[in-house]
Amino acid sequence: MTSNVPDWLNEAVFYQIYPQSYYDSNNDGIGDLPGITAKLDYIASLGVNAIWINPCFVSPFEDAGYDVADYYQVAPRYGTNEDLIQLFTEAKKRGIHVLLDLVPGHTSVQHPWFQESQKHEKNPYTDYYVWNDSIWEMSQKDLPVVRGYAQREAGYITNFFWFQPALNYGFAQRDPRFPWMQPVDATGPQMVRQEIKKIIKYWLDQGADGFRVDMAMSLVKRDPDKLETARFWRWIRDWLDEEYPEAVIVSEWGNPAQAIPAGFHADFLLGFNCPGWVSLFRKRGQGHWHDPYGWSFFDESGHGDIRQFLDEYKSYMDVVKNQGFIALITGNHDETPRIANNKSLAMMKLIYLFLLTMPGTPFIYYGDEIGMQFRELPSKEGGYQRTGSRTPMQWSDEPNAGFSKASAEGLYLPVNPAQDRPTVADQDKDPDSLLNRVRELIKIRLSLKALNADAHFEPIYAESGKLPFVYTRAKHGQKLMVALNPSSQQVSVTLPKDLMKISPNVLDAPDSANITPTDDGWRLTLGPVSGALYQIH
Numbered sequence: 230m231t232s233n234v235p236d237w238l239n240e241a242v243f244y245q246i247y248p249q250s251y252y253d254s255n256n257d258g259i260g261d262l263p264g265i266t267a268k269l270d271y272i273a274s275l276g277v278n279a280i281w282i283n284p285c286f287v288s289p290f291e292d293a294g295y296d297v298a299d300y301y302q303v304a305p306r307y308g309t310n311e312d313l314i315q316l317f318t319e320a321k322k323r324g325i326h327v328l329l330d331l332v333p334g335h336t337s338v339q340h341p342w343f344q345e346s347q348k349h350e351k352n353p354y355t356d357y358y359v360w361n362d363s364i365w366e367m368s369q370k371d372l373p374v375v376r377g378y379a380q381r382e383a384g385y386i387t388n389f390f391w392f393q394p395a396l397n398y399g400f401a402q403r404d405p406r407f408p409w410m411q412p413v414d415a416t417g418p419q420m421v422r423q424e425i426k427k428i429i430k431y432w433l434d435q436g437a438d439g440f441r442v443d444m445a446m447s448l449v450k451r452d453p454d455k456l457e458t459a460r461f462w463r464w465i466r467d468w469l470d471e472e473y474p475e476a477v478i479v480s481e482w483g484n485p486a487q488a489i490p491a492g493f494h495a496d497f498l499l500g501f502n503c504p505g506w507v508s509l510f511r512k513r514g515q516g517h518w519h520d521p522y523g524w525s526f527f528d529e530s531g532h533g534d535i536r537q538f539l540d541e542y543k544s545y546m547d548v549v550k551n552q553g554f555i556a557l558i559t560g561n562h563d564e565t566p567r568i569a570n571n572k573s574l575a576m577m578k579l580i581y582l583f584l585l586t587m588p589g590t591p592f593i594y595y596g597d598e599i600g601m602q603f604r605e606l607p608s609k610e611g612g613y614q615r616t617g618s619r620t621p622m623q624w625s626d627e628p629n630a631g632f633s634k635a636s637a638e639g640l641y642l643p644v645n646p647a648q649d650r651p652t653v654a655d656q657d658k659d660p661d662s663l664l665n666r667v668r669e670l671i672k673i674r675l676s677l678k679a680l681n682a683d684a685h686f687e688p689i690y691a692e693s694g695k696l697p698f699v700y701t702r703a704k705h706g707q708k709l710m711v712a713l714n715p716s717s718q719q720v721s722v723t724l725p726k727d728l729m730k731i732s733p734n735v736l737d738a739p740d741s742a743n744i745t746p747t748d749d750g751w752r753l754t755l756g757p758v759s760g761a762l763y764q765i766h
């Protein structure tokens with residue numbers, strides 16, 4: 230068993246909800262918290278047992294809510310704090326855990342802390358942010374400065390967009406030429422740390438089950454190995470283990486080898502830092518801004534290379550084993566395009582077989598369960614290229630795809646206008662739909678111990694440029710084998726004799742899949758774009 234990790238996380242399947250775009254309960258054109266609550270029966274019908282909601286707090290929304298102006302207050306456009314607590318209660322009734330989104334690295338310039346901090350007179354908030362000491366001082370490469378937006382004669386360091394001033398956690402490596410770079414134990418950084426802890430405590434006490442943590446690696450500046458940033462999170466985690474042992478923190482770090490030892494229960498593989506992850510689904514000139522070249526592993530050409538993913542994955546696994554989990558996502562509000570773009574139904578089903586049989590913590594981004602597509606759209610609230618991955622959930626054939634009864638022009642973002650856009654209502658009725666396949670696979674995952682997050686994982690056949698990809702999972706004497714063929718050609722491989730003593734039980738496989746003993750070993754054949762799940766003995 231993984232140390233100090235709540236049991237529920239070991240069996241968790243997450244669903245990420247972008248609240249703006251999920252369901253509009255009061256017909257003002259934007260999704261809201263009562264809208265999520267209204268859809269909890271649907272969410273439960275997927276079989277997921279946890280959700281993560283993007284930031285839903287008071288904000289000017291210049292970065293879709295990642296510019297928080299009040300950490301303790303739900304944004305009016307989403308409802309009230311009571312609505313959020315109601316969502317916790319209703320989710321709990323259905324066995325669904327709820328993670329909020331914590332943004333500890335920066336606030337909005339409208340946050341009262343910043344409004345005080347930027348004043349000429351010294352006050353308790355003066356050192357809450359990273360300020361230099363001259364309005365004429367320019368940015369350094371790793372420290373972008375905004376000049377001319379404060380009363381005090383200084384510029385502030387930004388963490389992301391210009392209106393997201395970096396909270397002050399101090400500098401791990403200080404430069405004597407710049408005395409404004411404070412040490413991590415200075416008063417300002419220490420006060421900021423207490424503020425973040427207080428926010429976490431507040432929402433856990435209201436009934437939240439934990440947090441996805443935005444830019445978790447960004448806190449301490451000039452911290453090359455992230456050791457000081459990790460020290461902060463370790464302090465938070467030790468306190469959680471003591472006071473809130475069921476709470477979970479999942480990081481946006483993109484480097485589990487740093488994030489898990491730092492104290493996170495799980496960390497995402499993400500486009501900006503994980504080319505191996507990108508190589509699974511988002512290559513082949515599909516315009517992924519990180520690495521558009523080459524072929525995805527999940528490509529019908531069969532030209533992909535599983536080692537690009539696996540070498541990266543294994544290097545993380547070797548570090549995090551028994552401490553925490555790697556979170557594999559279908560996508561999120563930043564990744565573009567959506568996963569289903571340019572993929573067939575068969576390919577999407579195969580991808581879910583992979584995602585839901587791998588170790589760690591799977592996250593399904595809302596809409597990816599029905600194969601929603603990405604469209605290019607003008608930027609909204611700082612979305613830029615990401616905007617097209619954030620369109621309204623497609624519920625039905627009603628106006629606005631059942632997302633809202635507001636006029637189409639009044640929607641937060643336009644609904645995909647395509648005639649054949651996928652909807653929940655259509656796929657619900659169709660036993661062969663992606664939606665019903667996802668439900669089936671989640672059910673399978675939750676019924677087998679060997680598919681727990683912490684169950685043993687071993688690649689059996691994973692050769693560069695070759696197919697299929699075969700791996701085993703095992704726990705408490707239960708052993709499974711998964712084989713995947715993304716190519717449009719039938720593929721075969723001979724697996725070692727000692728892999729199993731007798732022929733395996735088919736748990737989930739099409740008729741085209743076949744496994745037979747031969748003198749050399751087990752001969753496995755898979756039809757085009759298909760996979761199989763076996764129990765082996």
Ligand code: NOJ
Nearest residue numbers: 292295389443444562563
């Ligand atoms: C990562 C979030 O996922 C993204 O949407 C946001 O723009 C930045 N962090 C800044 O908070």
Ligand code: CA
Nearest residue numbers: 253255259261
């Ligand atoms: Ca609304």
